[in-house]
Amino acid sequence: MTASPLSSDIFANFFLISPPISPNLITDMKDYNFTEIEKKWQEYWEKHETFRTADDFSNPNKFYVLDMYPYPSGAGLHVGHPEGYTATDIVARYKRMKGFNVLHPMGWDAFGLPAEQYAIQTGTHPAVTTRQNCDTFRRQIKELGLSYDWEREINTTDPGYFKWTQWIFIKLYNTWYDQKTDRGRDINELPIPLDVLKAGDEARRKYIESKRLAYYDDAQIWYCPSCRIVCANEEVLNDGTHEKCGNRVVRRNLKQWMLRIPQYAERLLRDLDNLDWPEGIKEMQRNWIGRSTGAEVDFKVDGKKDIISVYTTRPDTLFGATYMVLAPENPLVAIITAPDKKKEVEAYINASSLKSELDRTDLSKEKTGVFTGAYAVNPVNNKKIPVWVADYVLMGYGTGAIMAVPAHDDRDFEFAKKFGLEIRCILSPDVTDREQKERIIAGNECWTGDGEYINSSDNEQGITLNGLSMEKGIATITNWIEQKNIGIHRVNYKLRDWLFSRQRYWGEPFPVIHWDDGRITLMDESELPLRLPDLEVIEPGENGESPLANATEWLYVTDKDGRRGRRETNTMPQWAGSCWYYLRFIDPKNDDAIFDKAKEKYWMPVDLYIGGAEHAVLHLLYSRFWHKVLFDLGIVSTSEPFLKLFNQGMILAFAYETPAGAKVSSDQISERDGKYFNSETGEEVKQIVAKMSKSLKNVINPDDVVKNYGADSLRLYEMFMGPLEATKPWDDKGVKGVLGFLARAYRLIASEENITRGEEDPEILRSLHQLIRKATDDIENLHFNTAVSAMMIFLNTVIKKGKITHDTALTFIKILSPFAPHLGEELWHLTGKKYTIAFEPWPQAEEKYLRTDTFECPVSVNGKMRFKVELPIDLPQEEVKRIVLSDERAKKWIGTATPKVIIVPNRIVNIVI
């Protein structure tokens, strides 16, 4: 311990009045010297490998508790990170004390765009930046005293790691989804239909390609000219800008790797039911998968052979279909458009394609469209209905064509109104308002709810729905459609193929070679990993290709027959590494297998997974998809990766702005009488709560907090702020509060005169066992804020009494230690223990100490609490009534009335007058 780093308020003042002291004297101080304590125990844990996880299969109680690993950005750790990390750390430490074999690892999601952009700007290789950032993150995380097993640290950019990411890609490529058995299977087991076999090798190859979970094809993609990369749909924001950089994206056609995640849609949806996840997150995933049931119905084009297939969830409204709409991209448009309409239609298609690039999501926009001149025939009544083109119909969903039922669909209604198309009501609405009902039946208002069918029968076709309700109508018409062979019942999903390649350097290279003859082959597993070439200068290739296109030596290959080939220049998206990292922690150094099967069987699934809600859909859905494929292939033993999921809330911070809206740095603020002033100008400023950001000048740096208050205070404060899932503002004053608590605990237990031997005071004993019970329940339920408050209550009780027995102190230290592990170890050590507290058995609450003979019984009159009486526990109700009614204070309220008395045993008495 050196004197110089002491910088907390407490010690700054201490040194003002103290003569210079030698370092070894500080350990004798009665004050809580967190800087020294934390350093000491971090070194102890490191030296003794305290948190090294053994693959000890003899302990049947395992617990795998995982954090969402971070992307190590150049900015270093944010105070948001330690929130989730502390929560999992408390659980990990608690479970160890409960005798569980705990797996609690940490690693780095280190591929990513910022390092690449930095490289393009400065010439520093991403590997260098990444290494530095990881070092910073590791140092910062270690200073928080988190009990990770650092032997298991992984890094997605490590060839020893991404070798297996590439390996999984090969598995995906070689897997097809067997609808019959509802699982993914080896591509070699794919049955080839006879007609395909007859058509020759090329047809066979194409057929197989069409079944693989990973495929290479032309895809219309979003391209960000600024980042010079392809973006996934979900990375493009509503206003048509790129999520990462804020610049506009454009549409392009490019050969891309795609993954057929919709094949797993049903299982991804169904298996959500059994997961212990927040209901909101499950709902978001359900919505994202977007399952709907309906029917695909064929409409003939009048006077042509062509057929327009539509998908509808409301086949029951076929009688109300008065026109059809094709998506502008639908190839049928060119075929069916009448010659005299061609110009107009083409102009519309051009305009809408342009619009989609510029402003495709302007919601306030009016619906647009154009008539093709063609008519379709409604199969239920053979009526001719016009076919339009409009961009409110999307090519990517369903069949890219709809039957429009303006009377019962808001969008169709809006469109029909605008273009004067027929609106035919076929469902008499379930409404009591007579005027509204009339409006709907007349086609002047849209009705999407239930009701009774009208105008829905055709004798010639032998179909009637009249009088039925919606549910029966759908069933009836679907049967009829199938019998008539004009359509089929169909399930549809919003979930689409996953665009799985990026035009970047800093990502996993695909183990793929494109040969001159047009064939594609994948590298053999034995040749992995395919490393990234060591480019001197990283800059995008021509035509938006990845920088890898510049790596000539790496790029071109020749096989043993002299055939020339070119490696895939795309790399995998950042999701790739994070899709399976939880599996690698199980056996991170295995070079012969992705992991040892026995280890996987022992450790999986992840018992508790904590991270931010921003990954609610994508990361968690992609991971589940990969996991299910691996499960089908027999590589993992569980069908789901994450048993229990919990989302921590965001930590915000106060920020200050002047009346003009200018932001004032938080350290320039002084407070007077609940008002805030700029201490330099004296101007009054407004306090707001906002996300931490450089522009608001309200970023809290964890390093500063650790320096000023200690890691234990940081941990404890983040847990004490409020519920883990809540969004909450950071307040430095609150950190001071928990520091005060830790210092009081230290002063109490570190002073021998406070510690007694022998019998404990019964009140303290009861308080202690209340604490044990509360803390245990709260940790199990992740209610850390109330667990901390329970510890404070206990300590307040003890401090009032002034003394504590040695045994009570030991129990309290145990409970404190998962929350404030450095102080826990220190106090444990001060009570004479020679070993770490990390594996001491967790205390058990005992009923006998919790019981009391009497209790303060609140008595309310007409539901309003009026006074309390001391009553024996379990007193017969008649006795309770007698005592309560005879109380002077009760008489005052009752007067002469005869009251009714409700007694909730050992809880409350309510007198009703």
Add this chain to the structure above:
RNA sequence: GCCCGGAUGGUGGAAUGGUAGACACGCAGGACUUAAAAUCCUGUGACCAUUGCGGUUGUGCGGGUUCAAGUCCCGCUCCGGGUACCA
């Protein structure tokens, strides 16, 4: 628009349908100190009363269920997050 959250003192928050405001911050008063800091003690929802007891009111708004509602039900308002024409 739709979906999901949320609204409790000056502040962060606590509360199996059963004493609203635990715990903490802040603030006020006191002790210690030459003084301050730190520490310790006391008080602290609002309003009325205050010599003592005490009383009224109170969990975004309006209704309801109940002996009893922050908690359950119905109808709103506002705030936050997600999402974007999915037929």
